[in-house]
Amino acid sequence: NVPGTKVELTVSCRNLLDMDTFSKSDPVVVLFVQGSGSSEWKEFGRTEVIDNTLNPDFVRKFVLDYYFEEKQNLRFDVSHEAVFGAQDFLGQAFVALGEVIGSQRGRLERALTGVPGKRCGTILLLAEELSNCRDIVTMQLCANKLDKKDFFGKSDPFLVFYRSNEDGTFTICHKTEVVKNTLNPVWQPFTIPVRALCNGDYDRTVKIDVYDWDRDGSHDFIGEFATSYRELSRAQSQFTVYEVLNPRKKCKKKKYVNSGTVTLLSFSVESEFTFVDYIRGGTQLNFTVAIDFTASNGMPSHPTSLHYASPYQLSAYALALKAVGEIIQDYDSDKLFPAYGFGAKLPPDGKISHQFPLNNNVDNPSCAGIEGVLESYLQSLRTVQLYGPTNFAPVINQVARVAAQVTDGSQYHVLLIITDGVISDMLQTKEAIVTASALPMSIIIVGVGPAEFEAMEELDGDEVRVSSRGRYAERDIVQFVPFRDYVDDSGNQVLSMARLAKDVLAEIPEQLLSYMRTRDIKPRRADP
Numbered sequence: 001n002v003p004g005t006k007v008e009l010t011v012s013c014r015n016l017l018d019m020d021t022f023s024k025s026d027p028v029v030v031l032f033v034q035g036s037g038s039s040e041w042k043e044f045g046r047t048e049v050i051d052n053t054l055n056p057d058f059v060r061k062f063v064l065d066y067y068f069e070e071k072q073n074l075r076f077d078v079s080h081e082a083v084f085g086a087q088d089f090l091g092q093a094f095v096a097l098g099e100v101i102g103s104q105r106g107r108l109e110r111a112l113t114g115v116p117g118k119r120c121g122t123i124l125l126l127a128e129e130l131s132n133c134r135d136i137v138t139m140q141l142c143a144n145k146l147d148k149k150d151f152f153g154k155s156d157p158f159l160v161f162y163r164s165n166e167d168g169t170f171t172i173c174h175k176t177e178v179v180k181n182t183l184n185p186v187w188q189p190f191t192i193p194v195r196a197l198c199n200g201d202y203d204r205t206v207k208i209d210v211y212d213w214d215r216d217g218s219h220d221f222i223g224e225f226a227t228s229y230r231e232l233s234r235a236q237s238q239f240t241v242y243e244v245l246n247p248r249k250k251c252k253k254k255k256y257v258n259s260g261t262v263t264l265l266s267f268s269v270e271s272e273f274t275f276v277d278y279i280r281g282g283t284q285l286n287f288t289v290a291i292d293f294t295a296s297n298g299m300p301s302h303p304t305s306l307h308y309a310s311p312y313q314l315s316a317y318a319l320a321l322k323a324v325g326e327i328i329q330d331y332d333s334d335k336l337f338p339a340y341g342f343g344a345k346l347p348p349d350g351k352i353s354h355q356f357p358l359n360n361n362v363d364n365p366s367c368a369g370i371e372g373v374l375e376s377y378l379q380s381l382r383t384v385q386l387y388g389p390t391n392f393a394p395v396i397n398q399v400a401r402v403a404a405q406v407t408d409g410s411q412y413h414v415l416l417i418i419t420d421g422v423i424s425d426m427l428q429t430k431e432a433i434v435t436a437s438a439l440p441m442s443i444i445i446v447g448v449g450p451a452e453f454e455a456m457e458e459l460d461g462d463e464v465r466v467s468s469r470g471r472y473a474e475r476d477i478v479q480f481v482p483f484r485d486y487v488d489d490s491g492n493q494v495l496s497m498a499r500l501a502k503d504v505l506a507e508i509p510e511q512l513l514s515y516m517r518t519r520d521i522k523p524r525r526a527d528p
Contacts, residue, residue, distance in 0.1 A: 005276055007101065008128045009062040011047055011076070013112070015121035016054040019080040019088040023052045027090060029123070031062050032075040041075055049081045054121070064097060066129075068275055069505035071327050072097040076123055078112060091120030098330035100127040106280050129280075134272045137197065139232065139264060140189040141176075146244065146260035149212035149220040153181045156213040157222065159262070163198055164205040173197060178213040189266065194229065202230040210244050210262065222246065223259035235267040273523055275509035278516060281523035284411050285331040286402075289373055290395040291317060291358070292419035293380070294343035294388045297449070300381045306420055306449045307381055316448040318374055320418050320483050320500070324446065325370035327501040328414065336366040339373045340395050344384040352387055354394040356380075389424035392417060396432040396443065403439040409521035412512050413441040420449040421456050430468040433459065437466075437473035442511045444504050448483045456480040475514045479507045 011029050019025045028049040032041040047058035066072070075094050079087040091112030100108045106127040112120035141159065149155045158178040162170035173196045179185035198204045206227050212220040223244035234240065243258040250256050279285075298305030300315075309315040314322065329335055342354040357365030358376035360383075367373040396415065403413045423429065433443070445460075447453045459466060460480040466473045486500040516523075 005066045005129050005274055007064050007066040007097065007276070009064065009100070010058070010126040010128065011062070012055075012057045012124040012126075013078060013121060014055050014109075014124065015119075016056075016078065016112075017080075017090050017115060017118055017120055018054060019090065020052075024054050025080040025088075025090065026051045027053065027056050027078055028081050028087075029058060030077045030079070032077065033064075034073045066097055066101065066276070067502075068098070068509050069327065069502045071330075071501065076125075078120075078123065089115065091115055093123045095125065096330055097127070098327070100125050101276060102279060102331045102333075129274065129276045134274065135194040136191055136270045136272065137194055137229075137232075137267065138189055138191045138270070139235075139267045140187065141262055141264055142184070142186040143210065143244070143260055143262045144184050146183045146185075146210065146212075147222050147246070148183060149222065154183050155220075155222065156180050157182070157185045158211055158213055158219075159187065160209045160211065161192075161197070162207040162209070163196070164207065170207055183260065186265075194269070198229040202233075203228050206232070208242075208262070210260070223249075225262065232264060232267055233269065235264040240264040271522075273513070273516070275512060277523035278409070278412075278512060279331065281525065283409060283512075283523070284333045285328065286411060286413045287325070287328050287332050287337050288395075288399050288402075288413065288415045289321065289325070289337055289339040289358075290355070290392075290415060290417045291321070291339070291341050291377055292343060292390060292417070293341040293384060293386050294390045294420070294422070295386045296388070296390070296422045297386060297420050300386070307386075309378070316483060316487075317418050318377065319487075320446045320448055321373060321377065321416075322370060323486075323500045324416055324444065324504050325373065327505055328416075329370055335369050337370070337373050338365040339367050339376055340365060340398070341377075341380055341384065342392075342395055343386070343388050343390050344380075345387045346384055350385070354391045355398050356384070390419065390422050391425040391428070392419075392423060393425050393428035393432040396429065396436055399441060400432065400436045400439055403436070403441040407440060407519070409440065409516055409519065410524075411440060412515070413439075414508065415441065415443045417443065417445045419445065419447060419456075421447040421451045421453045423455050426455060427468070429459065430466055433461075433466050433478060434468045434471050434473045437475050437477050440512075440515050441477065442508055443478045444508075445478060445480045446483050446500075446504065447480065450484065453480065453482055456482075475511065475518065476507075477511055479504060479511075 026049050030046040031044045033044045045062055047060045050056040077092045078090040080090055092114045093110040093112050108125045109122050111122050146155055146157055156178050159176040161174040163173050164170055174192050176187040209224045210222040223246040225242040242262045244260045246259045297307050300307040306316045339358040340355045341358055346353050358380045359367055367376050399413055399415045445456050447456050459478050461476045461478055481504050
C-alpha cells in the first residue's frame with residue numbers, strides 16, 4: 001500500500017453542554033482510531049484545553065494518513081477538563097475519514113451524542129490535505145557584477161538556499177552548481193519541491209547566500225538576500241532583481257552599495273494532483289452494481305448455491321456487495337445506486353435479460369444505499385429464473401453510455417460486477433472494455449465461488465493490456481478480485497471484508513487520475 005496522503009483535521013465544536021458551575025465548560029477533544037480490521041479503539045491524540053467556552057475552535061490539529069481503499073473509523077470524545085484532571089463527558093461523534101473528505105469542501109458537521117436526555121451540540125471537522133507540498137517549482141537565476149574574491153581570476157560563484165523554520169533557525173534546502181571564473185554567472189534551471197523550500201507556507205522567509213567556491217572548501221561569502229515563495233512566484237510575469245548584501249562590508253564602508261545583484265529569470269510551478277484534489281473539487285463518484293443471475297451459480301434455495309443465504313449468514317454475493325459498497329458509498333453524493341441483474345429469465349413471459357433493474361423499475365433502476373441494493377437483489381432472487389448465457393457487455397455498454405454524457409471530469413463511474421466468472425461473450429466484453437477505457441469509468445469484477453478465473457484475470461489487463469480487433473484499451477480500467485481469497489476458514493467476515501475492500505478499491509484513485517491526466521482535466525478549486 002502506498003503511504004496514504006497526509007490529511008490534517010481541524011476541529012471545532014458548537015453549543016456544547018455547560019458543565020461548569022461558575023463559568024462555561026473547558027472543553028478538550030480526544031481522537032480515537034481503529035486499527036485496520038480491528039474493532040478496538042486506540043487514542044490517537046488530543047487537542048489543547050480551551051477555557052471557558054461552549055464554541056471552541058481548537059488550534060492543535062490531527063494529522064492522519066488517509067487511504068481511499070480503507071474505511072478509517074474515527075471517534076471524537078469531547079469532555080470538560082474539570083479540577084484535578086477529572087473529566088466530565090460532553091458527548092461523542094463517530095465518523096469515517098472518507099466521509100469528511102467526501103463531504104462538500106471537506107467540511108462535515110456532526111451532532112454529538114451520548115449524554116442521555118441532553119442536546120450535546122455539534123462537532124465540525126475540516127479535512128485539509130497537507131498539500132502545497134505536492135507542487136514542484138522550477139526556477140533559473142543569474143547574477144551581475146558580483147564582488148571579485150579571487151586574487152588571480154574572477155570569482156567562482158554558487159548559491160545556497162535555506163528555508164526558515166518555525167523557531168527562526170534555517171535549514172539548507174538547495175545548492176546550485178558552481179559557475180567558474182565569472183562575476184556574471186548564469187546557473188542551470190533547477191527543480192525543488194515547494195515543501196522543501198517553505199513547507200507549504202508561502203510567506204515564510206527563504207534565505208539565499210552567494211559564495212565564491214574555493215578548492216579547499218573555505219568558500220568565501222559574497223553576500224546574501226532574502227525572499228519568500230510568494231515573492232519568487234511573482235517572477236512568472238516579470239524579472240525580479242535582488243541586491244546581494246554583505247552586512248560586514250555595509251558596516252565598514254560608507255559608500256557601499258551592494259556586492260552585485262541576482263536576477264530570477266524564470267519560475268514555474270507544476271502541480272501533482274491527487275485523488276483527493278478531484279473529490280474535493282467536486283468530482284462525483286457514481287456507483288453501479290451488476291449481479292450474475294446465471295444458472296451456473298446453482299439454485300438459490302440450495303445450500304451449495306452461491307446465491308444461498310441462510311438465516312445466519314449472507315450469501316457470497318451479498319457479502320461481496322456489502323463489503324465493497326460500504327466503502328464506496330461514502331464517496332457517492334446521492335447514495336443512489338443503479339443496480340442490474342444479468343442472465344435471468346424474467347416474469348411473466350420468461351424473456352432472457354442481460355441488464356434488468358433489480359428494483360423492477362426500468363425508468364429508475366436506482367436503489368437507496370447499499371441496503372436498498374441488497375433488498376432489491378433478494379427480491380429479484382425470489383421472482384426471476386436463473387438462466388444464461390453470462391454476458392457482461394450489455395451492462396458495461398449501459399454504464400459507458402451514461403459515462404459518455406459527461407466527460408469534463410465532474411462525474412466518474414464505477415461499475416461493480418459480481419459473478420461466478422463463467423463468461424460467454426468474451427469478445428464483445430473486450431470490445432466494450434476497450435471503448436469504455438476512453439471514458440470516465442472503472443470496472444471492478446468480484447469473482448465468487450471456486451472457479452478458475454483465467455478469463456477474469458485476462459480482462460484485468462494488469463499483465464497485458466486488453467485489446468479488441470487490433471485496438472488496445474487506452475488505460476487499464478478493470479480490477480479483478482477473487483472473493484474466496486478474503487473469506488477465512490473461521491468465517492470471520494469482518495477482517496476479510498476490510499482486506500477485500502482494500503484490494504478492490506486500491507486501483508480506483510490511479511485509474512481516475514489516469515483519465516484526468518490524459519484529458520488534461522485539472523481539479524476544480526474547492527471554494528475557500
